[in-house]
Amino acid sequence: MLIVNKSYGLPATFEPGLEPICYQQFQAMSSAAAKEDLxxxxxxxxxxxxxxxxxYDNYVKSDGADMxxxxxxxxxxxxxxxxxxxxxxxIDDAFGATPEAAWLAEHAHEYGFIIRYPQGKEDITGYQYEPxxxxxxxxxxxxxxxxxGQCLEEYLKVDSKYE
Ligand SMILES: [Zn+2]
Structure with a gap:
């Protein structure tokens, strides 16, 4: 299991592109959602x-590194x-209130996906909720x-903290 978070990084030379399995499963999921007009x-x-x-550099310039x-x-x-x-x-908070987000939360796992940064797990994943x-x-x-209801860090028993 490849884990990337604030504790586990990747070298700049790691450049796989979007993995075909990820793309194919997303397409299958998207087709299923489309059948429900989503x-x-x-x-x-x-x-x-x-x-x-x-x-990241742009965000640091506008909000500062801590934020x-x-x-x-x-x-x-x-x-x-x-x-x-x-x-x-x-990719904004408004997405969380859409029927698409509700459908995704209920069905993503059937296609092999998890909502990676769930609500209430911010201290464990190290990230804000991202539906x-x-x-x-x-x-x-x-x-x-x-x-x-576990997040990936809980499942793998790992931290997510910068050194
Ligand atoms: Zn993202």
């Missing part, structure tokens, strides 16, 4: 180390660099987490 699309998928460097660290990863620590992550739709950010872990583990 629209799920990729707002953001794979991001390289360099992409993240630009994003930026609560919602954006430092380069090398973004889960988007794994190629196993998709941000759905609009749009899903991580592919396979349906077996995703279903386990869905049923137990």
């Amino acid at each position: 629209s799920l699309y990729i707002g953001s998928g794979y991001r390289s180390y360099h992409d993240q460097e630009i994003i 930026a660290d609560t919602y954006s990863a430092r380069p090398g620590y973004s889960e988007h660099q794994t190629g196993l992550v998709i941000d759905c739709n609009t 749009w950010h899903i991580r592919y872990v396979g349906s077996k583990i995703a279903t386990k987490l869905y049923k137990s």
Whole structure:
């Protein structure tokens, strides 16, 4: 199991692109949602180390590093660099109130995805609640987490803290 959080980073040379399994499962999920007249699309998928460097630096410039660290990863620590992550739709708090977000929370595990940064787990994941950010872990583990309510750090018994 590949884990990327504030404790576990990736080298700049790790550049897998969006993993085919992640893309295929997202497409299958999106098709299922479409049958219920819901629209799920990729707002953001794979991001390289360099992409993240630009994003993070911009946030630090506008909000300062302490604030930026609560919602954006430092380069090398973004889960988007794994190629196993998709941000759905609009990537803002308003997404959480949409029928798409409710559907995603109930069905993502069937396609192998987890809501990676759940509400109430901010101190454990190290990130604010992000209803749009899903991580592919396979349906077996995703279903386990869905049923137990654990986040990935709890399941793997690991921390998420910068050194
Ligand atoms: Zn994300």
